[in-house]
Amino acid sequence: MVLLALLALFIAVPLAELYVIFKVGEAIGAVPTILLLAADSVLGSLLLRSQGRVVWRRFNETVRAGRVPHSEVIDGVLVIFGGAFLITPGFLTDVVGLLLLLPPTRALFRRAVRRRIERRTATGVARGGPRRRRGPQPGADGWDVEGTATEVDWESPRLPR
Numbered sequence: 001m002v003l004l005a006l007l008a009l010f011i012a013v014p015l016a017e018l019y020v021i022f023k024v025g026e027a028i029g030a031v032p033t034i035l036l037l038a039a040d041s042v043l044g045s046l047l048l049r050s051q052g053r054v055v056w057r058r059f060n061e062t063v064r065a066g067r068v069p070h071s072e073v074i075d076g077v078l079v080i081f082g083g084a085f086l087i088t089p090g091f092l093t094d095v096v097g098l099l100l101l102l103p104p105t106r107a108l109f110r111r112a113v114r115r116r117i118e119r120r121t122a123t124g125v126a127r128g129g130p131r132r133r134r135g136p137q138p139g140a141d142g143w144d145v146e147g148t149a150t151e152v153d154w155e156s157p158r159l160p161r
Contacts, residue, residue, distance in 0.1 A: 044086025
């Protein structure tokens, strides 16, 4: 089902882009449309560069502070996708790219992505109990495992040291 949706997008988006480009070309002319698309790509790559630096700096600051960079990683992915949309020629993809690159609208996308991730990675409790095993039991042949254990507070947003 997901593959079918992706196939539909790969067909529908270019067709919609061509339609919009032709309509803009009819309204303002072919040369201004081409210049507008070129300027759009150049400005988009400049915006990608500046927002990429901002996200990278925030990521490094968060890691240096010993916190897990949840939001920063999501922002990085959104900036990469936004840049890809802006570099792709077309007005519709440019609008989506701008929405992903501008910080206020990117925050909305970040919240939606975070909710989706939290829903898909719901935590649960494993249940277990004694059961009969066939064959040798662990430790029955005399081997020991040595190591150290680290207790982690999962509620704390800090990285273990």
